[in-house]
Amino acid sequence: MTVDKQGLVVITGVTGYLGSQTCLTFLQNGYTVRGTVRSVSSSEAKIHAAFGQELCANNLTLVEADLHDDASISTACAGATYVILTASPFHFGGDCVTPAVAGTTAVMKACHTHGVQKCVLTSSCAAVLAPAKEDAPVPPALYDESCWSNPDRPEGLNDYMKSKTLAEKVAWEYQEANPGFDLVTICPTFIMGPSPLGDGTSIQWLKKAMDGSKTKVPRGRSGFVDVRDVALAHLNAIEIPDAANKRFILYNEKGKLPDVYGWLAKFNGERGAKVPTTLGKGEDTGGDPVDNTRSKEVLKIDYTPLEKTFTDHAEQLLSRGAI
Numbered sequence: 412m413t414v415d416k417q418g419l420v421v422i423t424g425v426t427g428y429l430g431s432q433t434c435l436t437f438l439q440n441g442y443t444v445r446g447t448v449r450s451v452s453s454s455e456a457k458i459h460a461a462f463g464q465e466l467c468a469n470n471l472t473l474v475e476a477d478l479h480d481d482a483s484i485s486t487a488c489a490g491a492t493y494v495i496l497t498a499s500p501f502h503f504g505g506d507c508v509t510p511a512v513a514g515t516t517a518v519m520k521a522c523h524t525h526g527v528q529k530c531v532l533t534s535s536c537a538a539v540l541a542p543a544k545e546d547a548p549v550p551p552a553l554y555d556e557s558c559w560s561n562p563d564r565p566e567g568l569n570d571y572m573k574s575k576t577l578a579e580k581v582a583w584e585y586q587e588a589n590p591g592f593d594l595v596t597i598c599p600t601f602i603m604g605p606s607p608l609g610d611g612t613s614i615q616w617l618k619k620a621m622d623g624s625k626t627k628v629p630r631g632r633s634g635f636v637d638v639r640d641v642a643l644a645h646l647n648a649i650e651i652p653d654a655a656n657k658r659f660i661l662y663n664e665k666g667k668l669p670d671v672y673g674w675l676a677k678f679n680g681e682r683g684a685k686v687p688t689t690l691g692k693g694e695d696t697g698g699d700p701v702d703n704t705r706s707k708e709v710l711k712i713d714y715t716p717l718e719k720t721f722t723d724h725a726e727q728l729l730s731r732g733a734i
Contacts, residue, residue, distance in 0.1 A: 414650045415528070416493025420457045421652035423447045423476065423518070426454050428602070429533060430497040430607030431461065435607055436642040437495075438466050446475060447487050461607035467607050478514025481521075486687035488521035493649050494530045494644055515578040519585040522592045529593040529655065530586075531648045533641075534579040536600045536660060537572040537636065540699045553702035556598070556658040575708035579658075586656075595648040599641050600634030600662045600701065604720040605727035614733075615636070617724055620675055621734050623685035628672040630693035634701055637664045637715040647710045663714040665698040691698045 422679050424430035425446030437444050448454040451473045459467045476487040488494055505648045515532065522530045541560035548554055560576040562568050567578070579596055586594045603613050619625060641661050649653045669690060678684040706712045729734050 414652075415492050417443075418528070418545060419443055419445055420493045420495065421445045421488050421491040422495040423478070423487075423498065423514075424497050425458065425473070425499060426608050428606050428611045428613055429598070429641060430605040431608035432638050433495060433497055433645050434471070434602055435462055435466075436639075436646050438462060438470055440646060444471050445487065445491070446471060448473050449475065449477065449629075451475055457608065458500055470525035478517060479511055484514070484543040485521045485524060486516040488518070488527065489525050491525060492528050494522055494527050495533075495645055495649075496530065497533045497645075501668045507570045508577060509532045511578040512581055515581050516585065518582035519582055521590070523585075523589045524628070527592045529581035529595065530582075531595045531597065531645050532579065532582050533645070534582075534596045534598045534658070535572075535575040536598050536662065536699075536701065538576040538579045539574075539598050539660060540701075541566075541568055541572050548700075548701065553691050554660070555702040556660055556705055570685075590603050595654050597641065597644050597648065597654070598658060598659045598660050599636050600660075601636070602638050602723055603635050604638040604640075604715070605724045606638045612727070617675075617721075617728060618733060619692070619712070620672060621678065621686050621728070622726060625687050627685050627689050629668050630691050630695050631668050632665045632695055633668065634664070634698050635666050635717055635720065636661045637717075637720040640712055640715055642712050644706065644712055647712070651710060653709050657705070657709065658703055659705055659710055661706055661712070662701045662703040663720075664717055665701075666717050667695045669695060671717075671721055674718050675725055678725050678729065682732075683734050684725070684729065690721050698723055 418525040420442045422434050425434040434446050474487050476483040538560050539558050543561045543564035562573045644661055676688050680685055
């Protein structure tokens with residue numbers, strides 16, 4: 412299927428951390444975007460300020476939509492050639508499952524109803540990395556796109572991971588039962604890096620690392636990926652025909668937390684940064700072995716160096732006075 416750059420792209424949650432960067436990436440690449448927000452009146456000015464008035468003029472319209480309201484989602488998707496679903500709850504308290512599954516189902520229905528060509532869904536490695544113990548890859552095998560988290564595993568699964576798993580499964584099941592549009596799912600590890608808007612879990616994580624909340628450098632490793640790379644993956648998922656009907660893990664590297672804090676500590680003394688430099692106890696273990704080959708070979712992602720991800724993000728928060 413040839414990409415239609417004249418076609419309308421609907422992107423949900425364009426005031427969010429990933430949603431705003433994804434929207435900006437599509438606008439910068441010449442697309443016309445309809446972005447969903449909860450309130451146009453409270454969002455329009457800050458979106459135009461973040462993206463630039465010239466880029467938004469004639470290229471971006473905002474509509475109100477609620478993932479709990481099927482009718483609003485259907486109206487938002489009417490006339491779309493492509494739909495990007497980025498909006499989903501990311502927290503570890505309260506119910507994530509209900510809104511994630513309901514919102515995904517509403518978007519899938521809208522894609523089918525309105526003849527959308529391709530839908531790209533932001534899932535998560537949370538839907539990949541938690542199978543039952545007996546189903547986990549045995550080293551040296553890596554987690555890849557064939558792996559699924561298991562909401563019913565005996566070990567249990569937290570609400571956030573369950574929500575991402577069930578929502579992605581719902582999307583694939585709906586598309587299989589209602590063929591006619593392509594589906595791509597993007598499964599990032601922990602997203603970091605500078606983004607035009609949003610104040611979610613990723614930003615709070617960095618703030619706590621830099622504002623004096625911590626007295627010692629935590630130990631361990633974690634899988635990270637730059638928000639700009641994830642946004643580009645959504646764009647390339649639309650533009651690259653071979654991406655259709657595939658999952659993609661988005662993963663840069665398993666970073667050592669002491670390395671991350673070392674990069675951030677360079678900002679100490681600047682505009683209030685207070686990054687600890689004393690190592691805590693423990694070892695730098697953890698982080699699942701993940702295979703990102705498909706994202707590089709099919710989506711053509713050339714991952715941003717991890718140090719740049721964190722230093723660019725730190726610069727942004729400091730320039731905004733957030734630290």
